[in-house]
Every structure is written in C-alpha cells, then in structure tokens.
Amino acid sequence: MANKAKLEALLTLINTSARDAITLYEQHGGNVPSMDQVESHPLDDAVDQVALKTAIRTLEGAFAQLSTTLAPPAHSAINLVQVYDYACMRVAVRENITNILVNYPKGIHVNDLSKIINIEPKKLARVMRLLATRGCYNEVDMDVFANNRLSMILHNENPVRHMVNLHVESCAKGAAVFYDTLKDPRTAYSYEPTHAPFMYANNKEGIQGEFFDFMRQDDERRESYHKSMRGLNGIMGSLAVLTHFPFEKYSTVVDVGGGIGAFSLPLAKTHKNVKITIHDLPEALVQARSIWAKDCPEAVAENRVEFEALNFFEQVPAKGKDIYYLRNIIHDWPDHESALILRNVRQALGPNSRVLIHDYVVRQLSRKQAEVESSTLGAVVAPEPLLPNFGVGNMRMYQQDMSMLLLHNAKERTLQESLALSTAAGLKLEKVWDLAEACVLEFSAA
Ligand SMILES: C[S@@+](CC[C@H](N)C(=O)[O-])C[C@H]1O[C@@H](n2cnc3c(N)ncnc32)[C@H](O)[C@@H]1O
Structure with a gap:
C-alpha cells in the first residue's frame, strides 16, 4: 500500500x-x-x-x-516520556477530590479546594488542569473545577479507584527502580518474585518477601488490593465471559485464586444453575465471606457458593468439577510457579472438565505470525494498515505486562508461551475466546 x-x-x-x-x-x-x-x-x-x-x-x-x-x-x-498523568492522579485519589467535588455540582474554585485538602492552590490548579485536559474533571470557569463522567470513576465507592491506587503507589514505585534491577547482578537475570522491582524498592526500606507477603502485612492494603479486582471487571471488560461462554451448560465452577469473587459474584447472580467453589488464601476468604453476605446473601443461603482456603502451589483444587476458572492468576507468576499451579489444577480434572485461563494474550507485531494464530485459533488480526496487534489500541496488554514485571517479576504471555506452559502441565487447548481485550483460553485434560 x-x-x-x-x-x-x-x-x-x-x-x-x-x-x-x-x-x-x-x-x-x-x-x-x-x-x-x-x-x-x-x-x-x-x-x-x-x-x-x-x-x-x-x-x-x-x-x-x-x-x-x-x-x-x-x-x-x-x-x-513527558507523562505525569499518574502523579496527578495520585493527588486526586489520595485527597479524595472526586468525593469532595460531588458536593459542588457547579464546581469549586481551586482556592476553596486548597483549603479543604491543604495543598498550595497554584500547584493544585496545575494538577487539576492537566487532568481536565486529559478529560478527567471539567474546568467550568477559570480555576473552577467540577466532576465529569470520567472523574466519577475515582469516587471512593468505585472499585476502579483501588486499581488506580495500586498503579500510582506500587507500580510507580517499582518503575522508579526498574533500570537498576536490570543492571544489579543480584536481580538482573532473576525471575524470583522476591526480586521484582517493587520488592527491590521495598527491600531498601527493610521490607522483604514477595508481593503477596507485602499485601498480607496490612489489612487495609490487602482489602484495597482485593477490591481492585472488582474494578478490573470494568477495566478489562472481563465479565463479557458471562455472556460469551456457555456457563448454562455446566453445574460446578471452581474459581482458583478467586479472591473476594470479583468474577464469581456476578456469575452467581447471572447463572443460578452453577455451584461455585472459591479457593484462595485464608485472609482473602475472610473478606470474601463478608462481601458475599452483603452483596449476594441468596447464593450463601442457598449453598451455591463455598469458600475453601487453598494454597495453589501446594494443594490440588476441589476434584472433578466442571470448570476451573483462573482469571489474572497465571500472569501473576513466573514460569516455574505458573507450572506448579497448572499441574495442581490438572490433577483435579475429571474427563469432561474444562480449564479457563482468562488473561491477556500478548499479540505479535509480525503479521505472518498473527495470521497463523488467526487461521488456526481464531485470534483476531487487525486490518491493514493497522499494526497487526492493533498498535496502541491494544496498549494496555503491554502496559499490564510491565505491571506484572514490576510487581511480581511475572508476565502476560503470548499464545505460544501459554501453550508451552499448559501442554507441559497436561492440558490441551480447545478454543480461544477473544473478548476484544483479554482472551479466555479453554483447555481440556490432554
Ligand atoms: C490478581 S488476583 C486475582 C483474583 C481473582 N481471580 C480475580 O480475577 O478477581 C490474584 C489472587 O491470587 C491469590 N493468591 C496469591 N497467592 C496464592 C496462593 N499461594 N494460593 C492461593 N491463592 C493465592 C490472591 O490472594 C489473589 O486473590
């Protein structure tokens, strides 16, 4: 062309x-x-x-x-490189600016906002103007700011706010030392979760372990992390799986590493035929039980959901169920740990069980490879002259891949990488469900 x-x-x-x-x-x-x-x-x-x-x-x-x-x-x-959006979003989230602005539907002058949150007014005006230029908040008059549809996402009742928080705090901290970790001989060639850039930065403050150890140490931090997973439903559009995958044909679903049930809770509301087992670490399940008691008491009362503590590296999930669903689990871990999880899941499968891995599938920039994946597996290829991976239209999968590297020393995977892992664990790919942003890879027992 x-x-x-x-x-x-x-x-x-x-x-x-x-x-x-x-x-x-x-x-x-x-x-x-x-x-x-x-x-x-x-x-x-x-x-x-x-x-x-x-x-x-x-x-x-x-x-x-x-x-x-x-x-x-x-x-x-x-x-x-001149990207300070996240630094300004951090101010907005930390200071609850959206919640404050709800009380001022016609807008508030930055001098008055400054008095409420104790940030110097001229600096605050610059933060607000940058965000308004990005479409988050409106400058309704000179130095007067009001909420809009986008800024309302930062309201403290919206779970997306917790995912924003995770990025402006933890991912940004890891990004600041990323280059150092690539050059430091102790971490440069390591894929240990304890050597992730975020933990490298934490080590300097005397905090050891991997990301989930860090989360475990503080109730508020951990609860915010789990709530952020409900935000992911909207960010990634993941709940589309509820209408695209035929859950009505199945009666049991195991949500492996299901957290508070960001996926399972909507599943329980839309597919009352399904009995759900949520496996996660004990502290996550404490939070899960209290959320379900409030948001879906009927599923609890009808015994349509059970919460079973499980360490997915050491234990086999509940055996012989129809569906084993892993959303945003495998991407949290390097290959060695991911293989352990999949081998344990494989041991639980019955002859007709299915495993659904719901993550980004990282696209290639080679049109030839993209077309092979399209013809054999049904993955969608961008029309020419767009880059075959949709270019910036799919940017979040590459950004999320970096988030996984920064937080966990882990990764989003290409189709080949996912297939290598799953084949080694005794799983056979049945179908790729392309949900426009993330994909669901459906496997049976090989
Ligand atoms: C990224 S979150 C995904 C949660 C859920 N699948 C979702 O999509 O909403 C990762 C989950 O893995 C859980 N997890 C981490 N380590 C675990 C382990 N060793 N055994 C079981 N669950 C674990 C965390 O508690 C967390 O709920």
Missing part, C-alpha cells in the same frame, strides 16, 4: 470505528455521552462490552498510528 493510501485507510478506520461506537451508545441509552456530563451512560456498566471495546481498539490504534506518522518524530518522542 502506498504511503498516502495508508493514511487514507487509517482515516477510514477512525471514521467507521467511531461511528460503530456512537451507534452502540445510541442503542443502549438514546444519547451519546459528552465530556462535561457527570452521569454515567447505561453502556458504562454493561456486562458485555465486547462490541464497544472492539470499536475502541480500532479507533485508538488507528488514531495513534495516524498522528504518530504525521507528527514530527521529536514531538512524538517527548510525548513518550
């Missing part, structure tokens, strides 16, 4: 994908959203966002590819 034709094709992709998204908003609620509205749109909380995410993947990928092609390279290079 000639260079100019490529740009024209990207423009067409932007146009069609944006129109697809607009149509979806109209179908779900009549109006398309605007940057200055505070109310959420019905589509924001839809369980199945695959169609919207499919459109946004192309829109973001095509838009970034077009602007990077047309902008001077020096402009794009500095855009890659």
Whole structure:
C-alpha cells in the first residue's frame, strides 16, 4: 500500500470505528455521552462490552498510528516520556477530590479546594488542569473545577479507584527502580518474585518477601488490593465471559485464586444453575465471606457458593468439577510457579472438565505470525494498515505486562508461551475466546 493510501485507510478506520461506537451508545441509552456530563451512560456498566471495546481498539490504534506518522518524530518522542498523568492522579485519589467535588455540582474554585485538602492552590490548579485536559474533571470557569463522567470513576465507592491506587503507589514505585534491577547482578537475570522491582524498592526500606507477603502485612492494603479486582471487571471488560461462554451448560465452577469473587459474584447472580467453589488464601476468604453476605446473601443461603482456603502451589483444587476458572492468576507468576499451579489444577480434572485461563494474550507485531494464530485459533488480526496487534489500541496488554514485571517479576504471555506452559502441565487447548481485550483460553485434560 502506498504511503498516502495508508493514511487514507487509517482515516477510514477512525471514521467507521467511531461511528460503530456512537451507534452502540445510541442503542443502549438514546444519547451519546459528552465530556462535561457527570452521569454515567447505561453502556458504562454493561456486562458485555465486547462490541464497544472492539470499536475502541480500532479507533485508538488507528488514531495513534495516524498522528504518530504525521507528527514530527521529536514531538512524538517527548510525548513518550513527558507523562505525569499518574502523579496527578495520585493527588486526586489520595485527597479524595472526586468525593469532595460531588458536593459542588457547579464546581469549586481551586482556592476553596486548597483549603479543604491543604495543598498550595497554584500547584493544585496545575494538577487539576492537566487532568481536565486529559478529560478527567471539567474546568467550568477559570480555576473552577467540577466532576465529569470520567472523574466519577475515582469516587471512593468505585472499585476502579483501588486499581488506580495500586498503579500510582506500587507500580510507580517499582518503575522508579526498574533500570537498576536490570543492571544489579543480584536481580538482573532473576525471575524470583522476591526480586521484582517493587520488592527491590521495598527491600531498601527493610521490607522483604514477595508481593503477596507485602499485601498480607496490612489489612487495609490487602482489602484495597482485593477490591481492585472488582474494578478490573470494568477495566478489562472481563465479565463479557458471562455472556460469551456457555456457563448454562455446566453445574460446578471452581474459581482458583478467586479472591473476594470479583468474577464469581456476578456469575452467581447471572447463572443460578452453577455451584461455585472459591479457593484462595485464608485472609482473602475472610473478606470474601463478608462481601458475599452483603452483596449476594441468596447464593450463601442457598449453598451455591463455598469458600475453601487453598494454597495453589501446594494443594490440588476441589476434584472433578466442571470448570476451573483462573482469571489474572497465571500472569501473576513466573514460569516455574505458573507450572506448579497448572499441574495442581490438572490433577483435579475429571474427563469432561474444562480449564479457563482468562488473561491477556500478548499479540505479535509480525503479521505472518498473527495470521497463523488467526487461521488456526481464531485470534483476531487487525486490518491493514493497522499494526497487526492493533498498535496502541491494544496498549494496555503491554502496559499490564510491565505491571506484572514490576510487581511480581511475572508476565502476560503470548499464545505460544501459554501453550508451552499448559501442554507441559497436561492440558490441551480447545478454543480461544477473544473478548476484544483479554482472551479466555479453554483447555481440556490432554
Ligand atoms: C490478581 S488476583 C486475582 C483474583 C481473582 N481471580 C480475580 O480475577 O478477581 C490474584 C489472587 O491470587 C491469590 N493468591 C496469591 N497467592 C496464592 C496462593 N499461594 N494460593 C492461593 N491463592 C493465592 C490472591 O490472594 C489473589 O486473590
């Protein structure tokens, strides 16, 4: 394709994908959203966002590819590093700015906000203006800021806020020493979870162990971590699995490392036919029980859910159940530990059991490889001239891969890497469910 034709094709992709998204908003609620509205749109909380995410993947990928092609390279290079969004988001989250702004629907002057949170007003105005320029908060008048649909996500009742918190605190801390860990002979070639950059930074403060040891030491920190998993439902659109995978055909599901039940709780509400076992560490299950008693007491009363403490490195999950679901589990661990978990899961399987691994599947930038994966496994390839992995449209899987490296010395995996692990554990791939952002890999016993 000639260079100019490529740009024209990207423009067409932007146009069609944006129109697809607009149509979806109209179908779900009549109006398309605007940057200055505070109310959420019905589509924001839809369980199945695959169609919207499919459109946004192309829109973001095509838009970034077009602007990077047309902008001077020096402009794009500095855009890659001059990123302080997370530092400003940290201020907003730590100071509960969204909750405060709820009391000022017409906006609050930054001088008045400054008095409430004790941050120097001119510095605060710069933080707020950067975020408003990104679309998070509105500057409704000079130095007067109000909430909008995006900033409302930071409200302290929204679980996404806990995932924001994990990134601005722990991932940022690991990122600050990442290069040092690549060069320090003690950590450079290590894949020990105790050598993850975040723990390397913690070691300097006298804190040892791996990420989950760190979480275990403080109730509030651990509870926030588990709540952040409910936020992941919306961030990754993971609950689409409830409408795409035929859970109605099965009667038992084991949520391995299920935490507080960020997946299982919606499963219990939508598929009353299913009996659920949640396996996790004992302290996670204490929190899980109290959340289920409040948010899904009917499942508890009807014995549709059981909470069983299990260390997935040392113990085999409940045997002979229909589905073993592992969401955001394997990506937390390097290969050695992941293999242990999968071998234990394999021992639990009956002849008709299925294992579902729900994580990102890291895409290749080789079109040839992407097309092999598409024809043999059904993974979606981006249309030309988009990069075959959808470019920036799939950026979060590469960012999340870095988050796993920074926190756990672990990784998101390519399809080949996942297959190598699962085949060695005695699992056979049956199907790839591409849910537009993450994928579900369905396995049977080999
Ligand atoms: C990233 S969270 C995922 C939680 C859940 N699957 C979800 O998607 O919402 C990882 C989970 O693994 C659990 N975990 C960590 N180490 C474990 C172990 N040795 N045995 C069992 N669970 C463990 C954590 O407590 C946490 O709930």
